[in-house]
Amino acid sequence: MIISFDLDGVLFVDPRYFEIEPLLHHPFDRLYPDRLRKGTVDLIHQLKKQKFEVWVYTSSYRRERYIRWLFRHYHVKFDKIINGTRHEREVQRNKKERLPSKLPSYYRIGLHIDDEETVVKNGREYGFHVLRVSEPDPLWAEKILEEANRIRGIENNH
Numbered sequence: 001m002i003i004s005f006d007l008d009g010v011l012f013v014d015p016r017y018f019e020i021e022p023l024l025h026h027p028f029d030r031l032y033p034d035r036l037r038k039g040t041v042d043l044i045h046q047l048k049k050q051k052f053e054v055w056v057y058t059s060s061y062r063r064e065r066y067i068r069w070l071f072r073h074y075h076v077k078f079d080k081i082i083n084g085t086r087h088e089r090e091v092q093r094n095k096k097e098r099l100p101s102k103l104p105s106y107y108r109i110g111l112h113i114d115d116e117e118t119v120v121k122n123g124r125e126y127g128f129h130v131l132r133v134s135e136p137d138p139l140w141a142e143k144i145l146e147e148a149n150r151i152r153g154i155e156n157n158h
Helices: 040-049 064-072 084-092 117-126 140-156
Strands: 002-005 053-057 080-082 111-114 130-132
Touching (some): 040 140, 064 080, 080 084, 111 117, 117 130, 130 140
Parallel strands (some): 053 080
């Protein structure tokens, strides 16, 4: 099963309000100004250990290479990265009807983690699973692991 993460507000957080992973050593702390929510590295390693595919699915236009290399410095490797550019090219294409900024069902993503309520509403409308993670929460990673395993159980029974 595939699990995807939004970046801004989920994995990338404001250190004034959230605990963060240790900063990268100089000069990487300046090359990569985004700060990771504390527990991100361990969570992704746990998901991979449990045989989940782990993706990034963000509407941001950060370059795939930037995302890949920032996480590589934390010893995290994503199976796939979908940014705003790729989403527009592959999902929206030349359709006249404006589709949501994220459409996990297009990529057969079993669970998407996001901070925006509009993505949760789109999940209900377009038929994909979303877990909203937004506020500082010391149990955020456990909630994601629990939901991922719950949905995998549902999918395995179909």
